[in-house]
Amino acid sequence: MENKQRKLIIPLADGQYEFILAKGPDVVTYLSNGIVDLGIVGSDILMEQNVSGYQLLDLNVGKCQFILASTTDFNPTSAGRKVIGTKYPRVAQEYFARLGQDVEIIKIEGSVELAPLVGLADAIIDITETGTTLRENNLQIYDWLAKISTRLVVNPLALKQKKNEIFQLVDQLAQVI
Known part of the structure; x- marks a missing residue:
């Protein structure tokens, strides 16, 4: 091959x-x-x-992990409906449903990390292996959802x-x- x-x-x-x-x-x-x-x-x-x-x-x-990440000023426990950017809308919806939170999901196919940086989303659900891209873009991991x-x-x-x-x-x- x-x-x-x-x-x-x-x-x-x-x-x-x-x-x-x-x-x-x-x-x-x-x-x-x-x-x-x-x-x-x-x-x-x-x-x-x-x-x-x-x-x-x-x-x-x-091997990598599903994560919830955003900018340092994001508060995952704040009241109000959050907007979540992700390539994985089903995974994101199920995660927030388990938390009892109603969220708006925006499906993104490319650089998901960009969404909270430009104000398209409050946070992202994505996969990460090392976290390097997140760190280089000043994003913080707020929760680990599942191993992949x-x-x-x-x-x-x-x-x-x-x-x-x-x-x-x-x-x-x-x-x-």
């Missing part, structure tokens, strides 16, 4: 497996439509798309039809993790 160029479908030399390169949010779509048997995707995407079943293995890579990592997920039908082969691969992957 080192010299994949711009190919999106890459067969392995032994012909046993074929890799399809897709963006994270599309992995669940390919799985649920029966296009692929297995997928590798971040648990952030699984949480946002509300996919809880069929996670076979935590690959222990891509990359997961191996399976198409339910494929699991029924190819159970032995899938669990053999899972066992092999588990040994090297």
Whole structure:
């Protein structure tokens, strides 16, 4: 896969497996439509798309965390409706619902950290690995929501039809993790 160029479908030399390169949010779509048997995707995407079943293995890579962050003058306990910028509206809504807070969610696809800096949002729900971007932009973490990592997920039908082969691969992957 080192010299994949711009190919999106890459067969392995032994012909046993074929890799399809897709963006994270599309992995669940390919799985649920029966296009692929297995997928590798971040648990952030699984949480946002509300996919809880069929996670076979935590690959222990891509580790980061969901956080609530904002400028230093933000008060997460203040009264009033807050505006939250995020790539993850479902995760944000569920978080604030657990806190009993009504918030307005603004979906942002790019640099989420920009939202509180320019006044688009009071705070953000985002993922962070090291916090460097937050620190460099004078943003503070107010809460840690959930740990995130990359997961191996399976198409339910494929699991029924190819159970032995899938669990053999899972066992092999588990040994090297």
